[in-house]
Amino acid sequence: MTGYIEQREKEANELRLNESIASSDRPKPPSAIASTMTFATRALLRIKHVPEQMFDVTVFPVIFLLMFTYLFGGAIAGSTEEYLQFLLPGILVMTVAQITMYTGIDLNNDIRKGIFDRFRTLPIWLPSALIGSLLVDVIRYSMASVIMITLGFALGFRPEGGLMGVLGAIALILVFSFSLSWIWTVCGLIVRSEKALMMISFMVLFPLTFVSNVFVDPRTLPSWLESFVDVNPISILATAVRGAMHGTVTTQQVILVLIVSVIMTAIFAPITVYLYRNKK
Numbered sequence: 001m002t003g004y005i006e007q008r009e010k011e012a013n014e015l016r017l018n019e020s021i022a023s024s025d026r027p028k029p030p031s032a033i034a035s036t037m038t039f040a041t042r043a044l045l046r047i048k049h050v051p052e053q054m055f056d057v058t059v060f061p062v063i064f065l066l067m068f069t070y071l072f073g074g075a076i077a078g079s080t081e082e083y084l085q086f087l088l089p090g091i092l093v094m095t096v097a098q099i100t101m102y103t104g105i106d107l108n109n110d111i112r113k114g115i116f117d118r119f120r121t122l123p124i125w126l127p128s129a130l131i132g133s134l135l136v137d138v139i140r141y142s143m144a145s146v147i148m149i150t151l152g153f154a155l156g157f158r159p160e161g162g163l164m165g166v167l168g169a170i171a172l173i174l175v176f177s178f179s180l181s182w183i184w185t186v187c188g189l190i191v192r193s194e195k196a197l198m199m200i201s202f203m204v205l206f207p208l209t210f211v212s213n214v215f216v217d218p219r220t221l222p223s224w225l226e227s228f229v230d231v232n233p234i235s236i237l238a239t240a241v242r243g244a245m246h247g248t249v250t251t252q253q254v255i256l257v258l259i260v261s262v263i264m265t266a267i268f269a270p271i272t273v274y275l276y277r278n279k280k
Contacts, residue, residue: 032125039132043106047136057144061095062151068215069155081156088152089169089242090214095148096141096177097209097234101201103137104184105194112193120277127273134181141177145170161247169244172257176237179261182268189275208234233260 030038047054068087073080107130110116119129149157149166159166184201191197211229218229229235240257243249 030124032128035124035128036132036135039129040135041132043133043136044139046106054140054143057095057099057140058147061091061144061148064095065091065148065151065155072215084152084155084157085246086217086242087215088148088157089245090212090238092145092148092169093173093234093238093241094209094214096144096173097180097237098201098205099140099144100137100177100181101184101198101205102140103133103181104186104188104197104201106133107185107188108191108194108197111189126277130185130272130276134178134185137181138174138178141174142170145173159245159247161245161249165244165247165249168249169241172237172240172244172254176233176257176261179264182265182272185272186268186275189272208232212238214238233264236260 065088068091069080069084073083073087107116110119120126149170161168183204184197187197187200191200211225212232212235213229214234218226218235221229236253236256237260240249240253243253
């Protein structure tokens, strides 16, 4: 009796399968949100299986903060503790800005391995492959921020803006970094190797971060250099983050960061999508 029932179930399953194959109906393509979250999950799994790629957000920030605080704090501010209050927001901005390039590196690797071409043939919202990776990068930036601030508290950093000021500063960094990442996705689609992309990012980020107000007050610089520092996007972000953490941020400083972020996204996001659709 049991064998007869199993046979009937097997025949019913085969009948349903044949009807599905013969049917002209096709599964509906996934929504933009569903496909974006799928690609975000893919990026998270890549971190899970290659955890050493997180060294850039765990080890390097610690090295930077300790090195600059204790090597240069006394010489620049006369006190490492006093310099830490000024330095930590700037180092946080510098660290997160520098790891934005990994978005472009991951995309460039997908192109070289051929996965990129397979993604473009799928019936999905095409930008979801890019935005999914960018969303996971926001997790990287958040981790770097938490590590830096935690270490800063251990060293004696005391933000006068309180918890809300710290959270506001992190929010500004995440918005800015998400926008900055679009520049590296454009580069990732253009250059032929990840080494070339890393060199380009180094040539751009190195002067922007070191010729800024991350390490020193621009008022101590020559007037011609101070003018450049004042309009440097990294300086604009560092000023707002420092102000948010210490409770002195102004509406103008926040709006300025948002304007810069919107401009970068408005310019480079459409270019990225265009290159992604038409790259051969």
